[in-house]
Amino acid sequence: MRHTIVMTGASGGIGRVAAEYILRRSPDAHLVVVARGPSGARTAAELGTGGHAVSHVSADLGSLQSVRSAATEIRDRLERGELPPLRGFVGNAGVQYSNALTEGPDGFESTFTVNVLANHLFVRLLQDRFAAPARIVITTSDTHFGDFRHNLGLVPGPVWKSPDALARTGAFSAPDTVAAGRTAYSTSKLATIYLVHAYARRLPAGIDAVTYNPAFVPGTGLARNAGPLSRFAMRRVMPMLTLTPFATSRAAAGRHLADAVLGTPRVPTGSYVDRGRADRSSDESYDPRREDELWAAVERFTAVTGRLGTTAAGSSTASGSAD
Template identity: 30%
Template sequence: MKNCMSVDQRTIFVTGATSGIGLATAKALAGMGAFVIGSGRSVERCQKAEALIRRDYPDSRVTYLTADLSSQRQIRHLARDIRSILVKTFEKPVLDTLINNAGAFYSRYTESEDGIEATFAVNHLAPFLLTHELLPLLAESTDGRVVTVGSGSHFHAKMKWRDLQLHRFYFGWNAYKQSKLGNVLFTYEFNRRFHQKTGIRAFVADPGLVQTPIAMKQSGFLVKTFWKHHIKKGALPEEGAKTSIFLAMDPNPLKHNAIYWKYEKPLAPNSRGLDASDAQRLWDISCRLCQIETWE
């Protein structure tokens, strides 16, 4: 195994980094000395997040980009912007860790600009496509990593292959749980295809129940009320970010074969997430939906 580089040499990109777990992750990594690029949907919120990190860590190296991850066009543009920043900043453009943190919950059926159910588009296809676009930069790292923030809700999910985007019967929690199972299947299949070839390792980080507003943004009154009371039991975002930070920086996860981690320890995921046939099936469907001809 290649030796891991020091913190101040690492370049890390974090999606959904303007609030909650994503902001806590970006802030902690920048404070540790890493070069951090964050992203969010709002220019104003990106500016506020960057200013907050610079206020607390004046010497931090951090910058933000704006993109709506439900849009494949914007994801591809975002990847080009990341490469441009790294080319301008470093002699050799390298991305050491991609943290697919951004997530969404829609209580009502919603389609992206690409005509794809929005929960599936943001929670599964966005990490899939963004990883594809950034793979050449990740492959330049001595120990490239892809960390996708998952959820324990995937334990109660199965892929609805006959209606993957839930056109016939949409229920927000089912869409969310299925997308999180998709994160595990994607991570499993990515490692099978690319770990030996590129040295990159992919992981799923389960943050546990965290006080974040994920179910408050595109939901009705009942869902918002339930979530508001439900998250009172959860940890602060700073606690929820710890597993993502650990998987992004620490050498120990590279010594294990485990793909699913919670509270900085390996955990066996839903066995459906380790089904080789399902993983390949979802991979092929995702390539088609993202208009990727082949990704081997």
């Protein structure tokens, strides 16, 4: 049956690999690539070779107005019948800055805007257009654990604060440093897990939401905003770690992301998918109070009208193990 999957972060890295797998394994899918500027049109044209159905919508994920316009365009195309029923949203795009002082046009810190608010706005504005069975996949990171085993000492662990503080610049110590920028990143990835738990409790039955952790993937564009030395290390040195158990190749990470989108393995809504299997995220990531606090804040930040009620589906998964 023909269906639509909307995807951010498909222009390169693991997202590009995943998009290719999705189209190859699900030939009935129409993939809508969301990307800024000409890269979206170029990516759609390249992915569409061989007869695959691919189109694009332009959006700057650092601007909530731009995200809102993109989601509205997708809604309109669905309502006019230009796109088949919506069965998937993949929030794979992510950024990491070399400080915690980068502010977007809406007045929010840019890491939080792209990694948290943009995904939430897409989910909320498209929620009544999903046709069950549907799946929402948000890419997270095992940096949210905050220990050496998961981040090799490269990224500080999350420092949770009230969402009103996290959404603004200068939330962390020495905000002009690389360490603060990386702390903003790991904290934003903890926030994505909280939000997916909230979705699992609130979205109607048949619309599942999961987070996907690719683990450490060297050689992607994530460090594009870092300094020259860090960019060089990510491009030339870190890829050698894929020969060890400490890192995942881009090809493997992209394949696992495609699996998560297409529902293999089958996991309960609210799950944390660590590469190819459901696993338990950090102990800190199971906190219903923080989940509800974050939900209320991002609803306010994005000015979404209408509220989702709590449902029985996913309530236990969101606050317990996803094993």
